[in-house]
Amino acid sequence: MKAIQYRTFGGPEVLEYVDLPEPEPCPGEVLIETSAIGVNFPDIRERQGVYNRAETRVGGVTLPQVGGLQVVGRVLRTGTETDGHFTGRKVMALMPKGAYAQTTVARADLIVELDEDADDIAMASLPCQGVTAFLALQVCTVLRPGESVLVHGASGGVGSLAVQIARVLGAGTVIGTASTDARRAFVRSVGADHAIAYDSPHWPESVLSLTGGKGVDVILETIGGDVFDQNFTCLGMLGRCVVIGSTRGPGEPLAPRRLMARAQTLTGVYLPSFFQRPDLVQRGLRFLKDGVDNGLIRPSVGATLPLSRTADAHGMLERREAQGVIVLDPRY
Structure with missing residues (x-):
């Protein structure tokens, strides 16, 4: 072969x-x-x-x-x-x-x-990108209907599927970040309400403005570097930040006490770890298949x-x- x-x-x-x-x-x-x-x-x-x-x-x-x-x-x-x-x-x-x-x-x-x-x-x-997005939104945290979500790198494989999965799960507001106008147009085409540039120094203020000053309930973090630290400026009360990747590197260490003031949670997802939980991988694969079959995931x-x-x-x-x-x- x-x-x-x-x-x-x-x-x-x-x-x-x-x-x-x-x-x-x-x-x-x-x-x-x-x-x-x-x-x-x-x-x-x-x-x-x-x-x-x-x-x-x-x-x-x-x-x-x-x-x-x-x-x-x-x-x-x-x-x-x-x-x-x-x-x-x-x-x-x-x-x-x-x-x-x-x-x-x-x-x-x-x-x-x-x-x-x-x-x-x-x-x-x-499979890889979709199951990763599913695990981030339904296992590492649980996105509830009506909640807001920020997806970094939303024009990529994981990000574009995460936007669509969030929609299927009933998210209230979906915000995606991407690096160019063309990519941001693509992010909106797959279901995001808003698409913004993460390389602008004021992007957290844009997120706060789009959420009425409350911040988002869930952030899917894929960028790292300085963006990782900026996330916590626009993560809301009881917000959850799920680390999926770090294309710019890991960024500065986060002081755990910083999470306490707004009762926030930081977690992560690494897909190979879930091979020891095939039941969860199966849930993700079937969710994706059903989503495509029903025209909800493209x-x-x-x-x-x-x-x-x-x-x-x-x-x-x-x-x-x-x-x-x-x-x-x-x-x-």
């Missing part, structure tokens, strides 16, 4: 289009012939070796690695102790690695069956490239050239 593998950490150039043996499913796993593969920013972090640094305090990568976290495809066969019902079925899968290949294995408890007429490319754009695919051009996909994502998720076609 064809796959994308890297044997050293580095830039997109370390990604190699190679022939590898077809993997075998272990007990509790399924073997999937992939039809569409989603690309995620964590794939880039893994390739760069970021997760192998002690200060990141997350799971590392064992080289050589076939990266990738999400696929749509058809189950070819199952391992022992796996429900044979999945054989021949179209599925959407989330996995810790191995997606960048024409066949891959996934845990049976981290897949969800799709309808035969489901759009493979659209659905392959959802996947955003920024580009579709051949599997052989995965290095180009990584470059586009790093340069922020894609508005939406990049999906790979494993046939080429």
Whole structure:
């Protein structure tokens, strides 16, 4: 089978289009012939070796690695102790690695069956980003109907889905941040009431103005750096800040006592940690499937490239050239 593998950490150039043996499913796993593969920013972090640094305090990568976290495809066969019902079925899968290949294995408890007429490319754009957004809004905190939410980086994969999920959950006011006029227009097109620039020094004042001075109930934080500290200027009473990422770096440490004055909460979400709670991942996958089926969630695919051009996909994502998720076609 064809796959994308890297044997050293580095830039997109370390990604190699190679022939590898077809993997075998272990007990509790399924073997999937992939039809569409989603690309995620964590794939880039893994390739760069970021997760192998002690200060990141997350799971590392064992080289050589076939990266990738999400696929749509058809189950070819199952391992022992796996429900044979999945054989021949179209599925959407989330996995810790191995997606960048024409066949891959996934845990049976981290897949969800799709309808035969489901759009493979659209659905392959959802699992990692969508489940992360779902966990942030329904597990790490619970967004209640009528509450306000601020989504940073709302034009990205996680952010654009978080805006839509917040709408499905009945959010009262949804505010998204993005870096350019075009991206802010996109944020409004996926359901945000307002879109503002997070690189303006006065963006917290804009949030306060849009919420009548109260501040927002929930913030999904993806930027880091100085933006992380500014969040607490516009986080309301009993507000919850959920850290999803930090594209600008971690920012300054937060003094815990700062949370006390307005009874605020700071929490975080790291998707691989939830692989030990497959029931919660399943909730997220089914929520996404049902949302698309009912026309409530609209996947955003920024580009579709051949599997052989995965290095180009990584470059586009790093340069922020894609508005939406990049999906790979494993046939080429």
